[in-house]
Amino acid sequence: MRISVDFVAIALVMGMLPTLFLPQLPSVSLLVGVVIVILLLWRQRQRGWCQFLGWLLLGFIFAVGSASVLLQQLTMLVSGGDKNVVVSVQSIRLAEGEMPSTLFRIEQVNGHWLVPALTFTANWQSETLCAGQRWLMNVRFRPVHASLNEGGFDGQRWAIANRQPLRGFIRTADVLNEECALRQKIIHHMDKQLIQMPQRPFLLALAFGERTLFDSEKRELLIKTGIAHLMAISGLHISLAAAFAWWIARGVQYLLPARYISYRLPLLVSWLMALCYVWLAGGQPPAMRAVVALSLWFALRFRGVSCSPWQIWLWCITLLLLCDPMSVLSDSFWLSALAVAALVFWFEWAPLPARFTSFWGWAPLGWLHIQLGMTLLLMPLQFGLFHGVTWTSLPANLWAVPIISLLSVPMILLALMLFFIPTLSRWCWQLADLTVDWALWPLPWLEKGWLQMGSMLLQFSVLGWLMVVCWRFHWWRSFPAGCAVVLICCLLWRDRQQEYLWRVDILDVGHGLAVVIERQGKAVIFDTGNRWQTSSAAERMILPFLHWRQISLEGILISHSHLDHIGGLELLETAFPQATVRTPLINARHQPCQQGQHWVWRGLNFKVLWPPELKDHADNDDSCVVRIDDGKFSILLTGDIERRAEQALLRQRHALPSTILQVPHHGSKTSSSPPFLRAVAPELAVASASRYNVWRLPAGKIIKRYAENHIIWRDTAHSGQLSVLFFDNNWQVKGYREQLNPRWYHQRFGVEGDNE
Secondary structure, three states: OOOOHHHHHHHHHHHHHHHHOOOOOOOHHHHHHHHHHHHHHHHOOOOHHHHHHHHHHHHHHHHHHHHHHHHHHHHHHHOOOOEEEEEEEOOOOOOOOOOOOEEEEEEEEOOEEOOOOOEEEEOOOOOOOOOOOEEEEEEEEEEOOOOOOOOOOOHHHHHHHOOOOEEEEEEEEEEEEOOOOHHHHHHHHHHHHHOOOOOHHHHHHHHHOOOOOOOHHHHHHHHHHOOHHHHOOOHHHHHHHHHHHHHHHHHHHOOOOHHHOOOHHHHHHHHHHHHHHHHHOOOOHHHHHHHHHHHHHHHHHHHOOOOOHHHHHHHHHHHHHHHOHHHHHOHHHHHHHHHHHHHHHHHHHOOOOHHHOOOHHHHHHHHHHHHHHHHHHOHHHHHHHHOEEEOOHHHHHHHHHHHHHHHHHHHHHHHHHOOOOHHHHHHHHHHHHHHHHHHHOOHHHHHHHEEEOOHHHHHHHHHHHHHHHHHHOOHHHHOHHHHHHHHHHHHHOOOOOOOOOEEEEEOOOOOOOOEEEEEOOEEEEEOOOOEOOOOEHHHHHHHHHHHHHOOEEEEEEOOOOOHHHHOOHHHHHHHOOOOEEEEOEOOOOOEEOOOOOEEEEOOEEEEEEEOOOOEOOOOHHHOOEEEEEOOOOEEEEOOOOOHHHHHHHHHHHHHOOOOEEEOHHHHOOOOOOHHHHHHHOOOEEEEOOOOOOOOOOOOHHHHHHHHHOOOEEEEHHHHOOEEEEEOOOOEEEEEHHHHHOOOHHHOOOOOOOOOO
16 A cells, blocks of 8 residues: 555654654654664565554654764864864945854865765855855854844744754964856846845845845834745745746746747746846845745646645645755744745635635735735744734735835836846836835834733634634634633633742853843843943843743842943833842942842842942952842842942841852852851752853862752853742752753754863
8 A cells, every 4th residue: 555645745744753852853863763674664564554654753763863863963063173264255345344153154164075964154264255156164163152032033943954064263264266246246236226125135135035134123113014934045036037027038038939838938938037036145045945835836747737726735745844954943934834834724724715815806815815814824923933923914925025026026027127227227226125115115114013912821822724714614604602711711811820939041142241030920030141332232132032931120229330231221110110220330320229228029129238338330259249038038248249239238148148149250260158158058050151251160170069069050041041940948040041942953062162
């Protein structure tokens, strides 16, 4: 008995899905055992379920094997010191400005080809650097180690999914081939015409998939209005380019004799146009997925194979995962897959009546129908990926998509095709710039429709799919009461109340500090993380965490003036204007955080033990030290105090003993003196530190000192976000990497201790 291609595809996809959830990859011996089981099942291939299970296990072996090979390559590159590698430059140099971070593709390592290839980023510049060049480099590699918090961006998962798991520090570099690639030359030539145009970043994104000029404000605007999909070369734009070429080829056919007219020629021309557009986009994953799916559809049309849309969708998903099994970790892959599935589902389950599709004058209604379906059915991904939903995405897409699709993209394609006539090409670019300006015009107003959602409202996101099912089966008419009950349950559903009385979350903010004390759905934060030129820990980690857990700040405590502790204060003050701010600084706008102060917040006692006086600029030893307790358990927050302040605090020895200690100064050798540790006598010490920092914190000597004093040590560099939960009679600590969300791609890759 032979099972169908559909069942083989389903089995392979199901076999690859566990790669998303495995806490660690299986051992070689287990994989060998799985192979033996596959062979045994193959001997029973006359039974359909044996074949299905065999294909499923084969998909599992294929995905896990690909992940294992990637990790082996990563370990090989980061161990044993510097590596001599032959690389090709992937990043495009634009007409003005330098590349902020350059992407390189590793071709050879110490004279041996690397298959499959990996990429790495490096902050390295050369006046002549451009895409397509090949260099011989001596590089020190380190694996990507991203911050990991609830509600935050999963940087390590993204790096593995895109095969960019490395950062490189280039020691020496010699050019092997300084010739720039043709794509680089085309983009550089075209970009010279765009420099003075207001919408240059969007034109480069639509034409070449280059989004390096997008700042955080532009990205946020696109996300919050639900049109981010328009500003990347995705399936929509590849299909538009193919359709554009199809119409041109079809028009040419009107001039040919009848014997030369065939439906295959326009298909072939449109497929070649799609390939060219993907090449111009640099072969980015979304564009590659689109062209693979389009190629499958063309092949089926050429062969005259008749199949349902669901079959094509299933075969495309399978083919894409077979081409790159790590795509299973990619958010953009699932966004594309669900978007296509939503379209098929919507047109099959909630089609427009035939009278509205027989005349082209009903096209606006058809467009509204499509956008309404996409708005409803893509809500689960909006919740899961962006932790929010916008009620203005429907009008934003109704306005922007036709302009971009029917005006901007055709003008861009014409500009590219007419490059040999500079005047006409520039005119097309100017029209494209104008149309993009039209498309963006209402977005600042529509952005206000963004609603931030938390984890407790995830079930609300499936209402769109439930509504379509109820409509199709007429349940709204047959069982109105049941439909109303389901709707009310989705809207009012809440997770079971947590049993803890209060909790403390030490967020993984890299080198810095942010401690959230939560009780009864409200919170006080101690320090606000670092700030950089274009962003801050508050924007990237703290606010997403607070929104995800649906808690609001009622108080902000700042330990001292250093940027890695006070960097996010301004943003948090803007987000939570009602929150009181306490600092050890002389500041009329803030309340003082000074020795001797005491207050009660939601039943928790806050007592300030240090500093004795306020300062204009508070340094490490002027850090505000706060002890928080519930009458039974306590935590001592110390900021960055060093040995001098620790010795002074010993005069208040009676107030120091605490259950939990926030390790002073990220575990520096200048802090955590033995007398201070003996006076505090904590059961647990938690340190906030990044894995790779120039100060090599926490120091090994300090970690050993805590162990000698029989104090449990945990740090964010190993565990990511650390959550301490306090109950009636006990407490427990959980790390995001080990307990809250353990995944194989969240682990500390590379050699332990390397670059520490």
